[in-house]
Amino acid sequence: MNxxxxxxxxxxxxxxxxxxxxxxxLYPGLTVDDAYTxxxxxxxxxxxxxDALVGWKMGLTSKAKQVSVxxxxxxxxxxxxxxxxxxxxxSTKGLIHPRIEPEIAFIFGRELKGSHVTLRDxxxxxxxxxxxxxxxxxxxxxxxxxxxxxIADNASAARFITxxxxxxxxxxxxxEMGVSLRKNGEVVQTGAGAAVLRHPVRSIVELVRMISxxxxxxxPGMVVLTGGITxxxxxxxxxxxxxxxxxxxxxxxxxx
Amino acid sequence: MSQLSTxxxxxxxxxxxxxxxxxSKQPIRPLTEVEPNFTIESAYKVQLKNTARRVAHxxxxxxxxxxxxxxxxxxxxGVSEPDYGHLFRSMQFYSGNVIxxPLVQPKIEPEIAFILKEDLVGPNVTILDVIHAIDxxxxxxxxxxxxxxxxxxxxxxxIADNASSGCYVLxxxxxxxSEIDIARIGMVMSVDGSMVDTGSSAAVxxxxxxxxxxxxxxxxxxxxxxxxxxxxxxxxxxxxxSLQSGQRFQARFGQFxxxxxxxx
Numbered sequence: 352m353n354x355x356x357x358x359x360x361x362x363x364x365x366x367x368x369x370x371x372x373x374x375x376x377l378y379p380g381l382t383v384d385d386a387y388t389x390x391x392x393x394x395x396x397x398x399x400x401x402d403a404l405v406g407w408k409m410g411l412t413s414k415a416k417q418v419s420v421x422x423x424x425x426x427x428x429x430x431x432x433x434x435x436x437x438x439x440x441x442s443t444k445g446l447i448h449p450r451i452e453p454e455i456a457f458i459f460g461r462e463l464k465g466s467h468v469t470l471r472d473x474x475x476x477x478x479x480x481x482x483x484x485x486x487x488x489x490x491x492x493x494x495x496x497x498x499x500x501x502i503a504d505n506a507s508a509a510r511f512i513t514x515x516x517x518x519x520x521x522x523x524x525x526x527e528m529g530v531s532l533r534k535n536g537e538v539v540q541t542g543a544g545a546a547v548l549r550h551p552v553r554s555i556v557e558l559v560r561m562i563s564x565x566x567x568x569x570x571p572g573m574v575v576l577t578g579g580i581t582x583x584x585x586x587x588x589x590x591x592x593x594x595x596x597x598x599x600x601x602x603x604x605x606x607x
Numbered sequence: 608m609s610q611l612s613t614x615x616x617x618x619x620x621x622x623x624x625x626x627x628x629x630x631s632k633q634p635i636r637p638l639t640e641v642e643p644n645f646t647i648e649s650a651y652k653v654q655l656k657n658t659a660r661r662v663a664h665x666x667x668x669x670x671x672x673x674x675x676x677x678x679x680x681x682x683x684x685g686v687s688e689p690d691y692g693h694l695f696r697s698m699q700f701y702s703g704n705v706i707x708x709p710l711v712q713p714k715i716e717p718e719i720a721f722i723l724k725e726d727l728v729g730p731n732v733t734i735l736d737v738i739h740a741i742d743x744x745x746x747x748x749x750x751x752x753x754x755x756x757x758x759x760x761x762x763x764x765x766i767a768d769n770a771s772s773g774c775y776v777l778x779x780x781x782x783x784x785s786e787i788d789i790a791r792i793g794m795v796m797s798v799d800g801s802m803v804d805t806g807s808s809a810a811v812x813x814x815x816x817x818x819x820x821x822x823x824x825x826x827x828x829x830x831x832x833x834x835x836x837x838x839x840x841x842x843x844x845x846x847x848x849s850l851q852s853g854q855r856f857q858a859r860f861g862q863f864x865x866x867x868x869x870x871x
Contacts (some may be wrong), residue, residue, distance in 0.1 A: 414802070471647055524862075527795055529791050529792055529806075529807030531791070534814075537813075540747060541680075541809050542805040544804050546805040597807070
Protein backbone atom coordinates (compact mmCIF):
# COMPACT_ATOMS: atom_id res chain seq x y z
CA MET A 352 0.00 0.00 0.00
CA ASN A 353 1.23 3.45 -0.88
CA UNK A 354 0.81 5.94 1.99
CA UNK A 355 1.53 8.86 -0.34
CA UNK A 356 -1.52 8.02 -2.46
CA UNK A 357 -3.73 8.00 0.66
CA UNK A 358 -2.26 11.38 1.64
CA UNK A 359 -2.97 12.69 -1.87
CA UNK A 360 -6.60 11.55 -1.60
CA UNK A 361 -6.99 13.40 1.70
CA UNK A 362 -5.28 16.49 0.31
CA UNK A 363 -7.72 16.53 -2.60
CA UNK A 364 -10.65 16.04 -0.22
CA UNK A 365 -9.47 18.85 2.05
CA UNK A 366 -8.74 21.33 -0.71
CA UNK A 367 -11.62 20.46 -3.07
CA UNK A 368 -14.17 20.06 -0.26
CA UNK A 369 -15.15 16.51 -1.14
CA UNK A 370 -16.43 13.99 1.37
CA UNK A 371 -14.46 10.77 1.60
CA UNK A 372 -15.13 7.18 2.57
CA UNK A 373 -13.12 6.17 5.61
CA UNK A 374 -9.55 5.36 4.57
CA UNK A 375 -9.69 2.37 6.92
CA UNK A 376 -12.52 0.98 4.79
CA LEU A 377 -10.31 1.23 1.69
CA TYR A 378 -7.10 0.07 3.42
CA PRO A 379 -8.00 -2.07 6.44
CA GLY A 380 -4.38 -2.72 7.43
CA LEU A 381 -3.42 0.88 8.26
CA THR A 382 -1.76 1.39 11.67
CA VAL A 383 -1.68 4.47 13.90
CA ASP A 384 1.94 5.07 12.82
CA ASP A 385 0.85 4.85 9.17
CA ALA A 386 -1.90 7.37 9.93
CA TYR A 387 0.55 9.89 11.37
CA THR A 388 2.79 9.38 8.33
CA UNK A 389 -0.18 10.05 6.03
CA UNK A 390 -0.98 13.19 8.05
CA UNK A 391 2.59 14.45 7.59
CA UNK A 392 2.70 13.62 3.86
CA UNK A 393 -0.59 15.45 3.38
CA UNK A 394 0.57 18.52 5.33
CA UNK A 395 3.80 18.48 3.28
CA UNK A 396 1.69 19.10 0.17
CA UNK A 397 0.40 22.33 1.77
CA UNK A 398 3.94 23.34 2.73
CA UNK A 399 5.16 22.73 -0.84
CA UNK A 400 2.44 25.13 -1.97
CA UNK A 401 3.63 27.93 0.29
CA ASP A 402 1.75 27.26 3.53
CA ALA A 403 3.57 27.28 6.89
CA LEU A 404 3.46 25.14 10.02
CA VAL A 405 2.44 27.48 12.86
CA GLY A 406 1.72 25.02 15.63
CA TRP A 407 -0.07 21.90 16.81
CA LYS A 408 -3.51 20.88 17.94
CA MET A 409 -4.61 18.20 20.35
CA GLY A 410 -7.69 16.06 19.83
CA LEU A 411 -9.63 13.39 21.78
CA THR A 412 -8.61 15.07 25.04
CA SER A 413 -11.94 14.51 26.80
CA LYS A 414 -13.19 11.26 28.30
CA ALA A 415 -16.41 11.54 26.26
CA LYS A 416 -14.56 11.78 22.93
CA GLN A 417 -12.07 9.05 23.85
CA VAL A 418 -14.99 6.76 24.66
CA SER A 419 -16.77 7.61 21.40
CA VAL A 420 -13.69 6.59 19.37
CA UNK A 421 -12.75 3.76 21.76
CA UNK A 422 -9.30 4.98 22.79
CA UNK A 423 -7.49 5.95 26.00
CA UNK A 424 -5.09 8.51 24.58
CA UNK A 425 -5.34 11.87 22.83
CA UNK A 426 -4.09 12.52 19.29
CA UNK A 427 -2.34 15.46 17.63
CA UNK A 428 -2.63 17.38 14.39
CA UNK A 429 -0.72 20.14 12.62
CA UNK A 430 -1.83 23.77 12.43
CA UNK A 431 -1.12 25.67 9.23
CA UNK A 432 -0.92 29.38 8.59
CA UNK A 433 -3.86 29.09 6.17
CA UNK A 434 -6.13 27.81 8.99
CA UNK A 435 -5.52 30.90 11.15
CA UNK A 436 -8.59 33.14 10.83
CA UNK A 437 -7.59 36.79 10.44
CA UNK A 438 -10.88 38.11 11.83
CA UNK A 439 -13.80 36.92 13.93
CA UNK A 440 -15.72 35.44 11.05
CA UNK A 441 -15.33 32.52 8.74
CA SER A 442 -17.03 31.18 5.67
CA THR A 443 -18.50 27.71 5.44
CA LYS A 444 -17.12 27.73 1.89
CA GLY A 445 -14.28 25.25 1.78
CA LEU A 446 -15.73 23.25 4.66
CA ILE A 447 -17.92 20.12 4.61
CA HIS A 448 -19.70 20.02 7.99
CA PRO A 449 -17.95 22.47 10.31
CA ARG A 450 -18.21 22.38 14.09
CA ILE A 451 -16.85 24.83 16.65
CA GLU A 452 -15.26 24.07 19.98
CA PRO A 453 -13.89 26.38 22.69
CA GLU A 454 -10.26 25.82 23.66
CA ILE A 455 -7.33 27.35 25.50
CA ALA A 456 -4.27 28.02 23.35
CA PHE A 457 -0.71 28.17 24.64
CA ILE A 458 1.81 30.41 22.88
CA PHE A 459 5.46 29.46 23.28
CA GLY A 460 8.48 31.66 23.82
CA ARG A 461 10.95 28.80 24.02
CA GLU A 462 11.39 25.45 22.34
CA LEU A 463 9.82 22.51 24.15
CA LYS A 464 10.99 19.00 23.33
CA GLY A 465 11.87 15.59 24.70
CA SER A 466 9.98 12.58 25.96
CA HIS A 467 10.65 13.45 29.60
CA VAL A 468 9.09 16.91 29.52
CA THR A 469 7.36 17.93 32.77
CA LEU A 470 4.50 20.27 33.68
CA ARG A 471 7.08 22.74 34.97
CA ASP A 472 8.94 22.66 31.66
CA UNK A 473 5.70 23.56 29.89
CA UNK A 474 4.97 26.55 32.12
CA UNK A 475 8.56 27.81 31.77
CA UNK A 476 8.37 27.65 27.98
CA UNK A 477 4.89 29.21 27.75
CA UNK A 478 4.90 32.93 27.00
CA UNK A 479 1.11 33.45 27.01
CA UNK A 480 -2.22 31.71 27.15
CA UNK A 481 -5.10 32.96 25.05
CA UNK A 482 -8.77 31.96 24.64
CA UNK A 483 -9.29 30.24 21.32
CA UNK A 484 -11.89 28.54 19.18
CA UNK A 485 -11.29 25.75 16.74
CA UNK A 486 -13.38 24.98 13.69
CA UNK A 487 -13.10 21.26 13.11
CA UNK A 488 -14.28 19.56 9.95
CA UNK A 489 -13.92 15.88 9.31
CA UNK A 490 -13.45 15.03 5.68
CA UNK A 491 -15.26 11.74 6.31
CA UNK A 492 -18.93 11.20 5.58
CA UNK A 493 -21.21 11.95 8.58
CA UNK A 494 -18.21 12.86 10.77
CA UNK A 495 -17.84 9.11 11.19
CA UNK A 496 -14.32 7.74 11.61
CA UNK A 497 -11.97 5.42 13.48
CA UNK A 498 -8.84 6.53 15.31
CA UNK A 499 -6.66 5.83 12.25
CA UNK A 500 -8.95 7.83 9.94
CA UNK A 501 -9.05 10.93 12.11
CA ILE A 502 -5.28 10.95 12.63
CA ALA A 503 -4.69 10.67 8.87
CA ASP A 504 -7.18 13.53 8.40
CA ASN A 505 -5.02 15.86 10.52
CA ALA A 506 -7.22 15.41 13.60
CA SER A 507 -10.09 17.15 11.73
CA ALA A 508 -8.19 20.48 11.82
CA ALA A 509 -9.78 23.12 9.61
CA ARG A 510 -9.67 26.68 11.01
CA PHE A 511 -8.83 28.35 14.30
CA ILE A 512 -8.97 31.74 15.93
CA THR A 513 -7.22 33.10 19.00
CA UNK A 514 -8.50 36.06 21.04
CA UNK A 515 -7.07 39.56 20.71
CA UNK A 516 -5.97 39.65 24.32
CA UNK A 517 -3.29 37.30 25.71
CA UNK A 518 -2.81 36.52 29.40
CA UNK A 519 0.10 35.41 31.50
CA UNK A 520 0.04 31.62 32.05
CA UNK A 521 -0.79 31.92 35.76
CA UNK A 522 -3.63 34.41 35.31
CA UNK A 523 -6.46 32.01 36.22
CA UNK A 524 -6.77 28.47 37.45
CA UNK A 525 -7.39 26.82 34.08
CA UNK A 526 -8.89 23.62 35.53
CA GLU A 527 -11.86 25.45 37.05
CA MET A 528 -12.08 28.16 34.40
CA GLY A 529 -15.72 28.12 33.26
CA VAL A 530 -16.61 28.27 29.57
CA SER A 531 -20.04 28.88 28.11
CA LEU A 532 -20.88 28.80 24.43
CA ARG A 533 -23.92 30.59 23.05
CA LYS A 534 -25.26 29.85 19.60
CA ASN A 535 -27.51 32.61 18.29
CA GLY A 536 -27.87 33.94 21.83
CA GLU A 537 -28.72 30.69 23.59
CA VAL A 538 -26.34 28.83 25.94
CA VAL A 539 -25.88 25.42 24.27
CA GLN A 540 -22.64 24.17 25.88
CA THR A 541 -20.80 24.82 29.13
CA GLY A 542 -17.67 23.29 30.62
CA ALA A 543 -14.48 24.00 32.52
CA GLY A 544 -10.81 23.64 31.58
CA ALA A 545 -10.46 20.35 33.46
CA ALA A 546 -12.43 18.73 30.62
CA VAL A 547 -9.04 18.73 28.82
CA LEU A 548 -7.10 15.88 30.43
CA ARG A 549 -7.87 17.28 33.93
CA HIS A 550 -5.86 20.42 33.05
CA PRO A 551 -4.94 21.88 29.63
CA VAL A 552 -1.26 21.97 30.60
CA ARG A 553 -1.29 18.15 30.62
CA SER A 554 -2.34 18.24 26.98
CA ILE A 555 0.92 20.03 26.10
CA VAL A 556 2.93 17.40 27.99
CA GLU A 557 1.18 14.63 26.04
CA LEU A 558 1.79 16.45 22.75
CA VAL A 559 5.51 16.94 23.36
CA ARG A 560 5.93 13.31 24.39
CA MET A 561 4.18 12.14 21.21
CA ILE A 562 5.98 14.40 18.74
CA SER A 563 9.38 13.86 20.30
CA UNK A 564 9.01 10.26 19.07
CA UNK A 565 9.23 11.57 15.48
CA UNK A 566 11.96 14.10 16.23
CA UNK A 567 9.61 17.08 16.32
CA UNK A 568 9.20 19.81 18.93
CA UNK A 569 7.19 22.92 19.78
CA UNK A 570 9.23 25.78 18.32
CA PRO A 571 9.39 29.32 19.76
CA GLY A 572 6.45 31.34 18.41
CA MET A 573 4.24 28.31 17.89
CA VAL A 574 0.66 28.07 19.10
CA VAL A 575 -0.90 24.89 20.52
CA LEU A 576 -4.63 24.29 20.77
CA THR A 577 -4.99 22.07 23.82
CA GLY A 578 -8.36 20.43 23.05
CA GLY A 579 -12.11 21.07 23.22
CA ILE A 580 -13.51 22.20 26.59
CA THR A 581 -17.09 21.40 25.57
CA UNK A 582 -18.63 19.23 22.88
CA UNK A 583 -18.23 20.62 19.38
CA UNK A 584 -21.25 22.57 18.10
CA UNK A 585 -22.42 22.29 14.47
CA UNK A 586 -22.80 25.58 12.65
CA UNK A 587 -24.32 26.74 9.38
CA UNK A 588 -24.18 30.02 7.47
CA UNK A 589 -25.72 32.87 9.45
CA UNK A 590 -25.02 31.43 12.90
CA UNK A 591 -23.21 33.54 15.44
CA UNK A 592 -21.25 32.07 18.28
CA UNK A 593 -20.26 33.78 21.52
CA UNK A 594 -17.86 32.05 23.87
CA UNK A 595 -17.20 33.32 27.39
CA UNK A 596 -14.04 32.24 29.23
CA UNK A 597 -14.23 33.15 32.94
CA UNK A 598 -11.41 35.57 33.66
CA UNK A 599 -10.13 35.48 30.07
CA UNK A 600 -12.74 37.52 28.24
CA UNK A 601 -14.78 36.29 25.32
CA UNK A 602 -14.69 35.48 21.62
CA UNK A 603 -17.40 36.14 19.05
CA UNK A 604 -17.54 34.35 15.72
CA UNK A 605 -19.85 35.01 12.80
CA UNK A 606 -20.43 32.21 10.31
CA UNK A 607 -20.71 33.58 6.76
CA MET B 608 -66.03 9.85 53.90
CA SER B 609 -66.38 12.94 51.78
CA GLN B 610 -67.16 12.60 48.11
CA LEU B 611 -64.18 13.46 45.89
CA SER B 612 -64.48 14.46 42.25
CA THR B 613 -62.88 12.06 39.77
CA UNK B 614 -59.99 14.48 39.24
CA UNK B 615 -59.39 14.93 42.95
CA UNK B 616 -59.52 11.17 43.45
CA UNK B 617 -56.99 10.65 40.67
CA UNK B 618 -54.64 13.25 42.14
CA UNK B 619 -54.96 11.69 45.56
CA UNK B 620 -54.28 8.19 44.17
CA UNK B 621 -51.14 9.28 42.31
CA UNK B 622 -49.89 11.13 45.39
CA UNK B 623 -50.33 7.90 47.40
CA UNK B 624 -48.55 5.80 44.77
CA UNK B 625 -45.58 8.17 44.53
CA UNK B 626 -45.31 8.47 48.30
CA UNK B 627 -45.47 4.71 48.70
CA UNK B 628 -42.84 4.27 45.94
CA UNK B 629 -40.48 6.50 47.91
CA UNK B 630 -40.92 4.75 51.23
CA SER B 631 -40.84 1.22 49.78
CA LYS B 632 -38.08 2.13 47.27
CA GLN B 633 -40.17 0.38 44.60
CA PRO B 634 -40.39 2.75 41.62
CA ILE B 635 -43.65 2.85 39.68
CA ARG B 636 -44.70 3.11 36.02
CA PRO B 637 -44.81 6.68 34.66
CA LEU B 638 -48.08 8.52 35.29
CA THR B 639 -48.03 9.68 31.69
CA GLU B 640 -47.87 6.08 30.48
CA VAL B 641 -50.99 5.18 32.44
CA GLU B 642 -52.73 8.53 31.91
CA PRO B 643 -51.42 10.10 28.69
CA ASN B 644 -53.56 13.20 29.27
CA PHE B 645 -52.24 13.97 32.75
CA THR B 646 -51.83 17.76 32.86
CA ILE B 647 -49.06 19.86 34.35
CA GLU B 648 -51.64 21.53 36.58
CA SER B 649 -52.75 18.18 38.01
CA ALA B 650 -49.11 17.18 38.40
CA TYR B 651 -48.39 20.20 40.62
CA LYS B 652 -51.50 19.29 42.64
CA VAL B 653 -50.04 15.83 43.23
CA GLN B 654 -46.78 17.42 44.37
CA LEU B 655 -48.64 19.78 46.75
CA LYS B 656 -50.63 16.85 48.16
CA ASN B 657 -47.44 15.05 49.16
CA THR B 658 -45.90 18.29 50.42
CA ALA B 659 -48.85 18.66 52.79
CA ARG B 660 -48.45 15.02 53.83
CA ARG B 661 -44.78 15.47 54.72
CA VAL B 662 -45.57 18.63 56.67
CA ALA B 663 -48.35 16.75 58.51
CA HIS B 664 -45.73 14.13 59.40
CA UNK B 665 -43.58 16.82 61.01
CA UNK B 666 -41.20 17.81 58.21
CA UNK B 667 -40.70 21.49 57.33
CA UNK B 668 -40.49 23.21 53.94
CA UNK B 669 -37.16 25.09 53.91
CA UNK B 670 -37.00 26.12 50.27
CA UNK B 671 -37.46 25.18 46.63
CA UNK B 672 -35.52 23.61 43.81
CA UNK B 673 -35.66 24.61 40.18
CA UNK B 674 -35.37 21.92 37.53
CA UNK B 675 -35.08 21.78 33.74
CA UNK B 676 -32.99 24.94 33.59
CA UNK B 677 -30.66 23.94 30.75
CA UNK B 678 -31.50 24.04 27.07
CA UNK B 679 -30.41 20.40 26.53
CA UNK B 680 -32.68 19.20 29.38
CA UNK B 681 -35.61 21.29 28.16
CA UNK B 682 -35.16 19.89 24.65
CA UNK B 683 -34.97 16.35 26.03
CA UNK B 684 -38.37 16.75 27.71
CA GLY B 685 -39.79 18.96 24.96
CA VAL B 686 -40.48 21.93 27.24
CA SER B 687 -39.58 25.61 27.10
CA GLU B 688 -39.60 26.54 30.79
CA PRO B 689 -38.25 25.12 34.07
CA ASP B 690 -40.23 23.33 36.78
CA TYR B 691 -39.91 23.39 40.57
CA GLY B 692 -40.14 21.21 43.66
CA HIS B 693 -40.14 21.61 47.45
CA LEU B 694 -37.11 21.25 49.73
CA PHE B 695 -37.63 19.83 53.22
CA ARG B 696 -35.51 20.07 56.34
CA SER B 697 -35.02 16.29 56.32
CA MET B 698 -33.34 16.55 52.89
CA GLN B 699 -30.61 18.94 54.03
CA PHE B 700 -26.97 17.83 54.36
CA TYR B 701 -23.70 19.73 54.56
CA SER B 702 -20.40 19.31 52.75
CA GLY B 703 -18.45 16.40 54.20
CA ASN B 704 -21.52 14.51 55.46
CA VAL B 705 -22.24 10.86 54.82
CA ILE B 706 -25.60 10.87 53.02
CA UNK B 707 -27.93 8.44 54.78
CA UNK B 708 -31.11 9.64 53.06
CA PRO B 709 -33.38 6.88 51.64
CA LEU B 710 -32.89 6.98 47.85
CA VAL B 711 -34.26 4.90 44.97
CA GLN B 712 -32.05 5.63 41.91
CA PRO B 713 -30.01 8.73 42.77
CA LYS B 714 -27.99 11.01 40.52
CA ILE B 715 -25.97 14.06 41.50
CA GLU B 716 -26.01 17.55 40.03
CA PRO B 717 -23.75 20.45 41.05
CA GLU B 718 -25.72 23.66 41.59
CA ILE B 719 -25.56 27.20 42.91
CA ALA B 720 -27.68 27.63 46.09
CA PHE B 721 -29.15 30.94 47.22
CA ILE B 722 -30.24 31.70 50.78
CA LEU B 723 -32.72 34.58 51.04
CA LYS B 724 -32.76 37.33 53.63
CA GLU B 725 -36.21 38.59 52.72
CA ASP B 726 -39.38 37.27 51.11
CA LEU B 727 -39.39 37.34 47.34
CA VAL B 728 -42.92 37.85 46.16
CA GLY B 729 -44.06 37.61 42.52
CA PRO B 730 -45.30 38.62 40.07
CA ASN B 731 -42.90 40.87 38.13
CA VAL B 732 -39.84 39.92 40.16
CA THR B 733 -36.71 41.15 38.33
CA ILE B 734 -33.05 40.19 38.57
CA LEU B 735 -32.51 43.32 40.68
CA ASP B 736 -35.22 42.21 43.14
CA VAL B 737 -33.50 38.83 43.38
CA ILE B 738 -30.12 40.44 44.06
CA HIS B 739 -31.66 42.53 46.86
CA ALA B 740 -33.34 39.52 48.45
CA ILE B 741 -30.25 37.26 48.52
CA ASP B 742 -28.49 36.93 51.86
CA UNK B 743 -25.69 34.71 50.58
CA UNK B 744 -24.71 32.13 48.00
CA UNK B 745 -23.13 28.70 48.57
CA UNK B 746 -22.04 25.93 46.21
CA UNK B 747 -24.26 22.85 46.43
CA UNK B 748 -24.82 19.36 45.10
CA UNK B 749 -28.36 18.25 44.58
CA UNK B 750 -29.04 14.53 44.82
CA UNK B 751 -31.92 14.01 42.42
CA UNK B 752 -33.99 10.85 42.53
CA UNK B 753 -37.02 9.45 40.76
CA UNK B 754 -39.86 7.36 42.06
CA UNK B 755 -40.60 6.57 38.38
CA UNK B 756 -39.00 3.35 37.12
CA UNK B 757 -35.79 3.84 35.09
CA UNK B 758 -36.22 7.63 35.13
CA UNK B 759 -38.67 7.35 32.21
CA UNK B 760 -40.11 10.75 32.98
CA UNK B 761 -42.09 13.25 30.99
CA UNK B 762 -42.81 16.71 32.36
CA UNK B 763 -45.96 15.79 34.39
CA UNK B 764 -44.17 12.73 35.86
CA UNK B 765 -41.28 14.73 37.28
CA ILE B 766 -43.49 17.58 38.52
CA ALA B 767 -45.82 15.19 40.38
CA ASP B 768 -42.71 13.52 41.84
CA ASN B 769 -41.53 16.75 43.54
CA ALA B 770 -39.38 17.66 40.51
CA SER B 771 -37.38 14.44 41.00
CA SER B 772 -35.77 15.67 44.19
CA GLY B 773 -33.92 13.45 46.61
CA CYS B 774 -31.81 15.42 49.04
CA TYR B 775 -29.10 18.10 48.81
CA VAL B 776 -25.69 18.98 50.17
CA LEU B 777 -24.77 22.60 50.92
CA UNK B 778 -21.31 24.12 51.06
CA UNK B 779 -20.51 25.89 54.31
CA UNK B 780 -18.46 28.85 53.10
CA UNK B 781 -21.04 31.53 52.24
CA UNK B 782 -20.38 34.27 49.68
CA UNK B 783 -22.07 37.59 49.18
CA UNK B 784 -23.57 37.95 45.72
CA SER B 785 -21.23 40.92 45.11
CA GLU B 786 -18.17 38.71 45.71
CA ILE B 787 -18.76 36.43 42.74
CA ASP B 788 -19.49 36.60 39.03
CA ILE B 789 -22.61 34.48 39.41
CA ALA B 790 -23.13 33.60 35.71
CA ARG B 791 -19.49 32.58 35.14
CA ILE B 792 -18.66 30.01 37.82
CA GLY B 793 -16.70 27.08 36.39
CA MET B 794 -17.24 23.65 37.94
CA VAL B 795 -15.40 20.32 37.91
CA MET B 796 -17.21 17.24 39.26
CA SER B 797 -15.45 14.06 40.44
CA VAL B 798 -16.69 10.69 41.65
CA ASP B 799 -14.29 8.58 43.72
CA GLY B 800 -11.48 10.90 42.68
CA SER B 801 -12.06 10.65 38.89
CA MET B 802 -13.33 13.62 36.95
CA VAL B 803 -16.75 12.90 35.44
CA ASP B 804 -17.92 16.22 34.02
CA THR B 805 -17.37 19.97 33.90
CA GLY B 806 -19.71 22.90 33.44
CA SER B 807 -20.41 26.54 34.10
CA SER B 808 -23.19 28.31 35.99
CA ALA B 809 -24.16 29.84 32.63
CA ALA B 810 -25.82 26.46 31.97
CA VAL B 811 -28.63 27.65 34.28
CA UNK B 812 -30.80 29.73 31.89
CA UNK B 813 -27.67 31.74 31.02
CA UNK B 814 -27.68 33.18 34.58
CA UNK B 815 -28.89 31.46 37.80
CA UNK B 816 -30.48 34.73 38.97
CA UNK B 817 -32.94 34.42 36.09
CA UNK B 818 -33.97 31.00 37.40
CA UNK B 819 -34.69 32.43 40.87
CA UNK B 820 -36.74 35.26 39.34
CA UNK B 821 -38.65 32.70 37.26
CA UNK B 822 -39.40 30.67 40.40
CA UNK B 823 -40.61 33.68 42.41
CA UNK B 824 -42.98 34.60 39.60
CA UNK B 825 -44.14 31.01 39.04
CA UNK B 826 -44.95 30.54 42.73
CA UNK B 827 -47.27 33.53 42.54
CA UNK B 828 -49.49 31.40 40.25
CA UNK B 829 -49.64 28.81 43.03
CA UNK B 830 -50.37 31.31 45.78
CA UNK B 831 -47.04 30.79 47.57
CA UNK B 832 -43.85 32.83 47.95
CA UNK B 833 -40.17 32.39 48.60
CA UNK B 834 -39.52 33.14 52.28
CA UNK B 835 -36.66 34.78 54.13
CA UNK B 836 -34.05 32.16 55.18
CA UNK B 837 -35.31 29.75 52.53
CA UNK B 838 -32.91 27.90 50.25
CA UNK B 839 -33.24 27.99 46.47
CA UNK B 840 -31.39 25.40 44.41
CA UNK B 841 -31.16 27.14 41.06
CA UNK B 842 -30.55 24.28 38.60
CA UNK B 843 -27.88 21.93 37.29
CA UNK B 844 -24.50 23.25 36.17
CA UNK B 845 -23.77 20.05 34.19
CA UNK B 846 -25.49 16.75 33.32
CA UNK B 847 -26.60 14.54 36.21
CA UNK B 848 -24.39 11.54 37.04
CA SER B 849 -25.72 8.27 38.51
CA LEU B 850 -24.18 7.16 41.80
CA GLN B 851 -24.06 3.93 43.82
CA SER B 852 -23.96 3.53 47.57
CA GLY B 853 -20.50 3.98 49.07
CA GLN B 854 -19.32 6.36 46.34
CA ARG B 855 -17.66 9.69 47.16
CA PHE B 856 -18.44 12.79 45.13
CA GLN B 857 -17.04 16.28 44.90
CA ALA B 858 -17.81 19.47 42.95
CA ARG B 859 -15.05 22.09 42.76
CA PHE B 860 -16.12 25.60 41.79
CA GLY B 861 -12.70 27.34 41.79
CA GLN B 862 -12.65 30.40 44.03
CA PHE B 863 -16.31 29.77 44.90
CA UNK B 864 -15.19 26.73 46.91
CA UNK B 865 -16.24 23.10 46.83
CA UNK B 866 -18.80 20.63 48.12
CA UNK B 867 -18.28 16.96 48.82
CA UNK B 868 -20.07 14.02 50.31
CA UNK B 869 -20.34 10.27 50.35
CA UNK B 870 -23.27 7.92 49.90
CA UNK B 871 -23.85 5.54 52.75
